[in-house]
Amino acid sequence: KAGVTQTPRYLIKTRGQQVTLSCSPISGHRSVSWYQQTPGQGLQFLFKYFSETQRNKGNFPGRFSGRQFSNSRSEMNVSTLELGDSALYLCASSLGTSGGAETQYFGPGTRLLVL
Amino acid sequence: SQQGEEDPQALSIQEGENATMNCSYKTSINNLQWYRQNSGRGLVHLILIRSNEREKHSGRLRVTLDTSKKSSSLLITASRAADTASYFCATVPMNYGGSQGNLIFGKGTKLSVKP
Numbered sequence: 001k002a003g004v005t006q007t008p009r010y011l012i013k014t015r016g017q018q019v020t021l022s023c024s025p026i027s028g029h030r031s032v033s034w035y036q037q038t039p040g041q042g043l044q045f046l047f048k049y050f051s052e053t054q055r056n057k058g059n060f061p062g063r064f065s066g067r068q069f070s071n072s073r074s075e076m077n078v079s080t081l082e083l084g085d086s087a088l089y090l091c092a093s094s095l096g097t098s099g100g101a102e103t104q105y106f107g108p109g110t111r112l113l114v115l
Numbered sequence: 116s117q118q119g120e121e122d123p124q125a126l127s128i129q130e131g132e133n134a135t136m137n138c139s140y141k142t143s144i145n146n147l148q149w150y151r152q153n154s155g156r157g158l159v160h161l162i163l164i165r166s167n168e169r170e171k172h173s174g175r176l177r178v179t180l181d182t183s184k185k186s187s188s189l190l191i192t193a194s195r196a197a198d199t200a201s202y203f204c205a206t207v208p209m210n211y212g213g214s215q216g217n218l219i220f221g222k223g224t225k226l227s228v229k230p
Contacts, residue, residue, distance in 0.1 A: 043220035
């Protein structure tokens with residue numbers, strides 16, 4: 001099976017712009033989670049989607065949003081970019097059937113640089 | 116916010132030696148997972164241990180869990196240069212099982228294995 005894919009892999013934006021990142025989960029996986037990784041804050045949970053519904057959300061401002069499509073693919077959007085949004089954004093997919101005790105498979109990430 | 120704290124933050128050993136990393140967490144958990152990350156790339160799942168398990172093995176990896184002390188340890192035996200990476204523990208909080216379950220990561224241990 002193909003792994004989790006994320007596009008684009010690298011992105012450079014300027015402050016105030018918006019960005020959309022895409023994640024394609026492993027075939028058959030219905031759950032997608034997003035994480036932000038920065039040197040200062042480490043890995044932080046953004047949101048989790050299952051069956052096109054947001055099931056959980058981390059402590060991020062409303063500028064961060066996401067959605068999941070019927071084929072389980074997911075996108076996240078960051079509006080009005082700030083310098084502090086520069087990070088590695090990681091997507092993880094899982095089956096979504098094991099009550100939380102399941103392996104999450106991570107994609108290679110999208111590295112976003114905000115200038 | 117971070118749930119887990121890994122100890123040590125950095126560890127440097129010679130090939131063939133064993134590496135032990137520790138993780139402490141704050142709240143009751145559904146399960147605890149260990150991940151490896153090579154140089155700012157995606158995370159690779161190593162092992163999952165449920166809250167009712169005390170020890171688990173996978174190849175050269177041994178994980179223990181002590182829920183009374185809210186701590187876990189990861190032992191890598193007979194380390195290789197290819198084990199050089201950052202290692203993260205991640206917990207799924209007890210009240211966030213099911214489709215809500217998200218991972219809360221520690222800050223990681225940077226392991227360097229010298230040939």
